Amino acid sequence: MRPIRWPLVKELLHKDLEEIARSRQLLYPLFVLPVFLTGDALVTFSFAANGLSNNGLSTSTAFFTFAEFLLLLPVILPILLGASSVVLEKTNRTLEPLLSTPLTDTELLVGKSLAPLVPALSLTAASYLVYSLGALAVVDSRESVANLPWGSLLLAAFLLAPLLGLLSTFVALAVSTKAKEVRSAQQIATLLVLPILLAVIGVGLAVGPNLVGQLVFALGIGAIAYAVLQVTVSRFHRDQILVAGV
Amino acid sequence: MAEYLVASDLTRSYGGPTPAVDGLSFSVRRGELFALLGPNGAGKTTTIRLLTGLLGPTRGTAYVNGLDVRDLDSGPEIRRQIGLLPEAAGLYESLTVRRNLELFGRLFGLSGSDLDGRVRTQLLSLGLADRAEERAGTLSKGLKQRLAIARALLHEPDCVVLDEPTSGLDPEAAKGVRDALLALRASGRTVLLSTHHLEDADRLADRVAVIRGRLLAIDTPAGLKERFFRHLVAIDLLRADDRAEGLLRTIDGVSSVTREGTRLTFEVGTGEEIVPNGVEALVRGGYRVRSVSALNPTLEDAYLRVIGAASPPPPGAR
Structure with missing residues (x-):
């Protein structure tokens, strides 16, 4: 197998990011969701930490539970961008010039x-950073801060979030290469990641701030991401991308 | 190697009852400007995609400078040797003109002062230097096409493939593209061009191929015209009717008689007596001849003859 030429991948990535940065249609939803979810998680946590919540959650459980909601971000955000990435090249008719460059399928897939x-x-x-800083500001004593499940938060932020992001990205790309237009790609990809969203919420609530439970969940997500990657790679051929959906 | 692009029994099916391209075999010589002609849906774009390795053939194969397009490992090298202008310019419209060129330059492995120099050269030679910092989306269609040509030439490919480069352009913009094609030809590059503009093909191409799924004809423009219209003669009468047409048809060596107003046009075979015999027959029939002239058939005439000969008969025709 030919080694990946990272400067080419970086150039493709740079181009895509530049296009995202110039598109209000893509940019606004990208920021709205994190602001909304983080703000909501912080406000709800502050209520729980100050004893204003009526559901009897402990500060520690509330901290973890609302941190888990932030895991919706790496599932939803790649769908917003990834589902349109290839199909937009197709509808804008930029795909053919791109495919006529020496980029290999693997480089194209990695870049996209x-x-x-x-x-x-x-x-x-x-x-996660804003949520953590906010939580530190909300919690009143050093003892309470020390009792918060920081390990679970780090595991969620640095293991579960990337794995969920990968899984969601591969689903979005697989759909994008086959779709005819952006809207249908986003709708189909959203439908496909719904079970992942439900799993994140369900498992988060069931497992709680249990490190072993979280690790097992991460392993499961990793295995599914790997399987989806295999399917995406096997279907990611320039010939089929060019012909599919036209 | 004298042949740069070779199609060998090239076939591509999209799953329909008939293949888009069926058993095409021809070659484009190094340094030649070769035009691919055919009606809409004839398979020109598919042929170009197959020859440039963008699509894989269902049967047969194609070679680019000796590299087999079916060999996946050769893909990047094949694409490096070819500069492609697709049917649609396909520019990143939110990026500037310069950025569009830089992006593709880097994807073709260029960098640093080499890239800067080539971008500058292309911007100057295609008249885009003063628009370099504008977004590609703000350019006129003609300028977009020129930018797409600049993009195809940036990595200095040996072969340039252009799919309908003057399609939808106004006459001035089309002339700009034709000038660019002439410059390409003068630079000694191999050029494959698909076009509906038969005048362009007649004026620019060394050889042309007419396709309609299959290869119908291949020759030089002059050869194609000669093959289908050996000699075309027009006789202008003061008055013409069906009887005049009929009189001409009785002359040995006259064929394909048509009448348009008072002008009778027909093809003549070999023999010095055919035209005088025709004129004599008309005069004896009471017609007064205003003028007799030899016509030069155009490539369009030859093209329509080729396509017409290949057309399936209409339903119910005998």
């Missing part, structure tokens, strides 16, 4: 995967 993944994971990491 990184473009939704990088902003999605950056925004997720930023949201």
Whole structure:
């Protein structure tokens, strides 16, 4: 197998990010969701931490539960960007010139995967940072801060979030290469990641801030992401992308 | 190697009852400007995609400078040797003109001062230097096409493939593209061009191929015209009717008689007596001859003859 030429991948990534940055249609939803979810998680956590919540959640459980909601970001954000990445090249008729460059299928796939993944994971990491800083400001004593499940939060932010992001990106790309237009690609990809969203919420609530439970969940997500990657790679041929959906 | 692009029994099916391209075999010589002609849906774009390795053949194969397009490992090298102008310019419209060129330059492995120099050269030679910092989306269609040509030439490919380069352009913009094609030809590059503009093909191409799924004819423009219209003669009468047409048809060596107003046009075979015999027959029939002239058939005439000969008969025709 030919080694990946990273400067070419970087150029493709740079181009995609530049296009995202210049498109209000793509940019606004990208920021609205993290702001909304992080703000909501922080406000709800502050209520729980100050004893204003009526559902009897402990500060520690509330901290973890609302942190888990931020895992929706690496699932949803790649769909917003990834589902349109290839199909937009098709509808804008830029795909053929791109495919006529010496980029290999693998380089194209990696470049197109990184473009939704990088902003999605950056925004997720930023949201976790804001949430953590906010939580520190809300919790009143050092003892309470020390009792918060920081290990679970780190595991969610640095293991589960990237794995979920990868899984969501591969689903979005697989759909994007076959779709005829952007809207249908986003709708189909959203439908396909719904089970992942439900799993994130369900498992998060069931497992709680249990490190072993979280690790097992991460392993499961990793295995599914790998399987989806295999399917995406096997279907990612320039010949089929060019012909599909036209 | 004298042949740069070779199609060998090239066939591509999209799953329909008939293949889009069926058993095409021809070659484009190094340094030649070769035009691919055919009606809409004839398979010109599919042929171009097959020859440039963008699509894989269902049967047969194609070679680019000796590299087999079926060999996946050769793909990047094949694409490096070819500069492609697709049917649609396909520019990144939110990026500037310069950025569009830089992006493709880097994807073709260029960098640093080499890239800067080539971008500058292309911007100057295609008259885009003063628009370099504008977004590609703000350019006119003609300028977009020129930018797409600049993009195809940036990595200095040995072979340039252009799919309908003057389609939808106004006469001035089309002339700009034709000038660019002439410059390409003068530079000694191999050029494959698909076009509906038969005048362009007649004026620019060394050889032409007419396709309609299959290869119908291949020759030089002059050869194609000669093959289908050996000699075309027009006789202008003061008055013409069906009887005049009929009189001409009785002359040995006269064929394909048509009448348009008072002008009778017909093809003549070999023999010096055919035209005088025709004129004499008309005069004896009471017709007064205003003028007799030899006509030069155009490539369009030859093309329509080729396509017409290949057309399936209409339903119910005998």
